[in-house]
Amino acid sequence: AQTVTQSQPEMSVQEAETVTLSCTYDTSESDYYLFWYKQPPSRQMILVIRQEAYKQQNATENRFSVNFQKAAKSFSLKISDSQLGDAAMYFCAYRSSLFQGAQKLVFGQGTRLTINP
Amino acid sequence: NAGVTQTPKFRVLKTGQSMTLLCAQDMNHEYMYWYRQDPGMGLRLIHYSVGEGTTAKGEVPDGYNVSRLKKQNFLLGLESAAPSQTSVYFCASSYNRDFVIFGPGTRLTVL
Numbered sequence: 001a002q003t004v005t006q007s008q009p010e011m012s013v014q015e016a017e018t019v020t021l022s023c024t025y026d027t028s029e030s031d032y033y034l035f036w037y038k039q040p041p042s043r044q045m046i047l048v049i050r051q052e053a054y055k056q057q058n059a060t061e062n063r064f065s066v067n068f069q070k071a072a073k074s075f076s077l078k079i080s081d082s083q084l085g086d087a088a089m090y091f092c093a094y095r096s097s098l099f100q101g102a103q104k105l106v107f108g109q110g111t112r113l114t115i116n117p
Numbered sequence: 118n119a120g121v122t123q124t125p126k127f128r129v130l131k132t133g134q135s136m137t138l139l140c141a142q143d144m145n146h147e148y149m150y151w152y153r154q155d156p157g158m159g160l161r162l163i164h165y166s167v168g169e170g171t172t173a174k175g176e177v178p179d180g181y182n183v184s185r186l187k188k189q190n191f192l193l194g195l196e197s198a199a200p201s202q203t204s205v206y207f208c209a210s211s212y213n214r215d216f217v218i219f220g221p222g223t224r225l226t227v228l
Contacts, residue, residue, distance in 0.1 A: 004159075045160075045207065045219035091159055102148050102167055103211045104175065107159030 002027045004094050006108035013082045014116050020067075021077045021111050023092030031097040034068065034075045035105070039089040048090070051075065053097075079113075087115045119143055121220035123208050129226045130198045138193040138223050140208030146218075148211045149191035150175075151183060153204040154222070160207060166191055198227045 003026045013019035025034070036048040051059045051068050058066050063083075067076045079086055092108040124139040140149065147168050152160040152175075162175030166185040180202060182194045191210075195202060208220040 006159075009157075043205065043222045045209075047216055050216070093160075102165060103150070103209075103217045104162055104165060105152075105160070105217065106176075107161070109157055109159050 002029075002032075002094050002096065002106050004092050004106050004108035006092055006111050008111045009109070010112045010114070012114040012116055013079075015082055015084060017082055018078060018080045019082055019113065021079075021090055021092075021113065023075045023077070023108055025073050025075065025092070025094050027073070027094065027096075029096055029098065033095040033097065034066075035093040035095070036064070036066070036075075036077045037091045037093060037107075038086075039091065039110075040087070045091075049077070082115050084115050084117060087113060089113070121208055121210055121218050123206075123220040123223050125223060126221065127224050129228065130195075131228050132199060134198050135194070135196050136198065136225075137195075138206055138208075138225075140191045140193070140210075140220060141189055142191075142210040142218070143189060144210065144212070144218065145188070146210035146212045147188075149185065150209045150211075150217070151181070151191065151193045152207045152209065153177065154207060155204050163193065163206075200227045203227045 032053045034051045038046045049061045063080045065078045089110045093105045121142045150165040151163040154160045164183040166172045169188040172183045184192045206223045209217045211217045
């Protein structure tokens with residue numbers, strides 16, 4: 001079974017600075033998807049960014065980018081120019097490509113990000 | 118277009134009581150899911166459905182039952198609630214390889 005590990009329970013960063021959240025995963029599959037979700041105090045799960053394992057290019061979405069190291073099974077999230085609205089719980093998640101349509105996600109434990117003004 | 122809605126938003130049960138959580142989506146999605154979120158453990162898949170009339174077990178199915186009688190609804194039942202089922206429950210839906218859409222969550226406390 002696949003596992004996802006986030007080793008940083010909490011992180012903090014000064015507003016406007018850059019922060020990197022770590023995620024490692026364990027799988028024997030060669031094709032899969034990786035995600036970062038944001039969960040603000042409202043509890044709503046919001047997709048931040050996703051990466052397909054067969055793509056070598058790292059995904060980017062505005063201020064959010066990933067460093068995907070397939071051989072090392074590492075998938076970190078970099079947030080540039082941190083804003084107060086970025087404060088939230090961040091979850092890394094894995095999805096196998098074996099289940100054609102069903103998005104059976106495996107989540108990490110989460111990292112709570114605090115933004116200091 | 119309301120997306121994914123969950124009823125109720127909060128509930129307190131006594132040990133041994135039963136209840137049903139309702140999830141509804143208006144996006145005509147084929148796939149629906151129930152996850153639970155516990156402190157320090159992230160979200161874990163309870164049950165899921167790949168279409169009307171079908172259900173399948175996820176990672177932590179014990180103590181729960183589900184039904185998908187209509188495509189737009191996915192019900193999660195607790196027949197005899199236990200304190201270990203105190204959690205936040207999220208419903209989600211998706212269509213093929215499209216992104217998963219999560220509901221707002223239901224906070225359940227079992228005393």
